[in-house]
Amino acid sequence: MNYVFFSTLSQMGFWITWLLVPILVETVPAISSFLKIFFHTIGHSKSEKSPTFWPFISIIIPVYNSEDTLYECIQSVCQSTYPIDKIQVIVVDNKSKDQSFKAFQSAQNSFPKINMQWMKTEQGKARALNSAIYNSSGTYIINIDSDGILEPNALRNLIKKFESDITISAMTGSILTQKSLIKRTKNVGLKWLQRLEYFEYAQAFMSGRSIESQNNHLYTMSGAFSGFRKDALMKTFMYDVSTVGEDIDITFQVRDKTNGKVVLCADAFFFVDPIESWNKLYMQRQRWQRGQIEVSKKYSGNRLGLKSFFSNFLVRRLIIDHTFMFLKTIWIFASIALLFLNYSPLLLLLSYVAIYLLYVFMSMMVFVNVNMMLKKFSDERKFYFSLFDCIFWIPIYNFILSWIRLIGVINTEYLSAKWTAKNYHEEFKTVGTIVKQDFIKIKGGRKK
């Protein structure tokens, strides 16, 4: 039996190569993360104690053409379980061209008890946030996007965690998409995408960032919902207005300048709108990739050399997020070349199936973790559980995303000065026009 097993493996020869890379880089860390979260969640079943005194907090909501969503966003703050007299809301408009102010006024009328103010700034989210931070008076500063809603206990949970550990300088909440909107989506393809997006967010925040957070290696706080100690924030250069990755940048700044922790508050939820189309996803992920590159550039130089592999988590992160992208891209096609060297197509196919199953296995582990972490949130847990089939789809979804990210990397290098990445409809259209023109030229040439 032993002989049969090993001789079969030997026959597979080159095949095992394709499995080694994902096993080494992804499966081993995934198993380790699974165990860490598993035991951490079991060990921390009792929650932190509520503070005897709830501090004054400032909530900043940057607004840009948000008339459709702003009211609901403010409403979610007002319906929060955090003492309302301890909340200051600063809505900061950065050159909206719609009726956002009317939505603000309407919220003011509906919720007169809350301390709410409207500010105007130059265009750009980072500028808006910086101006509002200077005008805030809370001990803690919390940013939320105007197109999302807070879970009622999110603010309490966030502040509770801050108050229980003075070494925490900043925190990110967990972002999920609004399940009610996903349920309402009629288009089958879009619904598939939105379910996967929810699944992805749950995995990324509750598993991915949770692990990063345990080691104080959080790569980025969410731009949609994050909180800071005001004194920690004041030690930084504030939000960088020159990058699209201002959320990544502030994460690094806070950690570097305060020597404090930047962590995830897994039970503070903020619900954003699900993605509206594949085109939006295509643009969004390229923008995220660009942000990562821009911030990494800023922190590059001697700090990112290979000699810092063990001491600097950013190096390891870049290897996985950036370097592997190139390796994976070319090896997908390099494996096809094996067929021309009389390699068995069946074995090649088997290798892809095995890799796929490996990713399914990893996604299954995360699924278990997230279910454990959602214990106190029965509605979300129930919905997440209904996404069970995503375990089998997520490897395909991630595969598609990896191509979009690669496109983002190359586009950033070429177009960084004038970032005008087109959506894929426009790209197809441009290609179509050129091919059509060429065809007309050839046809015309022949006629002559």
Added chain:
Amino acid sequence: MSIFLLISGVIWLYALSVFKRANLPAFYFIVGSIGLFFILFFFSKPYFIWIMARAVTFAVSLVAHPLNLATVYLDYGLIAINNGFNMITMSIDYECSGVIETAAFWALLAFYPMYQAKEKAVLALLGLLWMYVTNVIRLILIVLIVHTFGVDYFFLAHSIIGRIVFYIFAVFFYYKVFTYGYLAKNKKKV
């Protein structure tokens, strides 16, 4: 060259021209790299593979012979590893030649927008050398393990440890060229 290859080549060149004119650098890079990889691969078959396999075998023989770890048959690309009692023969073929890995690296580098032509030429040479040396280290490691622990360890040495070592070296080189080189170079632009 088969007609199939010729037609594919023409289509590839036309696609590149379209992406260039459409100002779509990402697609230019992706389609360019993949196409060039196949071109390099088909041109390397069988001669470049043969040369590289012999070159690798030769380098291994320089270590294996004096230390009496294995008998290397240069003409046949064979390495017979012994551990006193048993012997196993390892054939240096396309898998061990490092040609596929080198072609993959060259293809990506050629279309990577970051470097100038001169820099690319230097990096291409460095890449060839790096893959070659890494491959030699991998094979010497296999020889050492099998010689010391016996032929039962061949699978572990060849398919697991050898490959892990090779990929760690390859990843480091890719990081240096595609990630670090690019970030460090662009730092001043930010």
